[in-house]
Amino acid sequence: MATAAPRSDSERAGQPDKVRPDGCENRCIVTIGASAGGVDALKRLVRDLSPDIPAALLVVQHVGPTSYLGDILGRAANMPVANASNGMKVKNGHIFVAPPGAHLLLHDDHMLLRRGPRENLARPAIDPLFRSAACSFGGSVIGVVLTGSLSDGTAGLHAIKMCGGVSVVQDPGDAAVPDMPLSALQNVEIDHCVPLSEMAGLLHRLASEIAGPTPEIPSGIRLEAAIAAQEHSTMELTEGQLGAPSTFVCPECHGPLWEIEDGPITRYRCHTGHAFGADVLMQAQADDAEQALWSLLRAHQQRAELAKRTAKREAARERHSLASQMAARAAEYEADAKLIEEIIHRRTP
Structure with a gap:
């Protein structure tokens, strides 16, 4: 059985006294x-x-x-x-x-x-x-x-x-x-x-094989293990300890993100604890952008349809000046919708 060394009552996941597991000299x-x-x-x-x-x-x-x-x-x-x-x-x-x-x-x-x-x-x-x-x-x-x-x-x-x-x-x-x-x-x-x-x-x-030596566990690794284990308020744990504030927001909760330089790896984590690799964050931002574009397209299409219907009603009432204004607006909204649709279709799959 793979077993690890016992800890004191005050210890939590990610903060061990001793790392080498008792009875586990191999890579277990x-x-x-x-x-x-x-x-x-x-x-x-x-x-x-x-x-x-x-x-x-x-x-x-x-x-x-x-x-x-x-x-x-x-x-x-x-x-x-x-x-x-x-x-x-x-x-x-x-x-x-x-x-x-x-x-x-x-x-x-x-x-x-x-x-x-x-x-x-x-x-x-x-x-x-x-x-x-x-x-x-x-x-x-x-x-x-x-x-x-x-x-x-x-x-x-x-x-x-x-x-x-x-x-x-x-x-x-x-x-x-x-x-x-x-x-x-x-x-x-x-x-x-x-x-x-x-x-x-x-x-x-x-x-x-016999396991190699275990160095002192870096505090950042302990800290992020504790976040996953939900041991403390993430904000209390991470303020100033993991990285520097960035200009980006979390795609999950929309809170601010810290930028973490983890050796050659750049990562991001928010106050709540959501974490992202740079590529995952970029993918999430792309998904948010696409959703925003589809919402914008729908809004312009609906504005164009409403303007056209209004123009038709005003023409039936022989209020031709207002009908012309609404028709011009409808054409403007349709042009905007076409431009947004072109942007969506140009996006790389």
């Missing part, structure tokens, strides 16, 4: 993150894993409000698969799957489920699991980023490396959607980049 925690294309990738990976792997495996796949991932992986795997639950202890040779609508976190030797702020527009998200594992298990963690879009998992994998763990990514050329592995390769010191066909054997070998 494997955290795996996937997004688009992840279900097929995870099925292939767990099918190839040996049931005697000396580690617990925790999986986050971006999912909607309903997910059968645990059942799907259970049918494919050669070891027990369970949907993670609050307080459940991690066990070697077992796979634990994050349920919909909650972040999966590690706290000592057991799991926490928290409806904390969404990160990278997802809950469960990959980064919170990776950070919490790094805080509790340090050098005994193997972080794995599989196929997926955008960059969730990059900051979490960087945290694992900062805390002495091992970083693994799926070869982007082997991934259904290469964005997440590419982001990790571009921003994190990656120890192993392999196709799925080699992943299971690599993880078994790495898990069987």
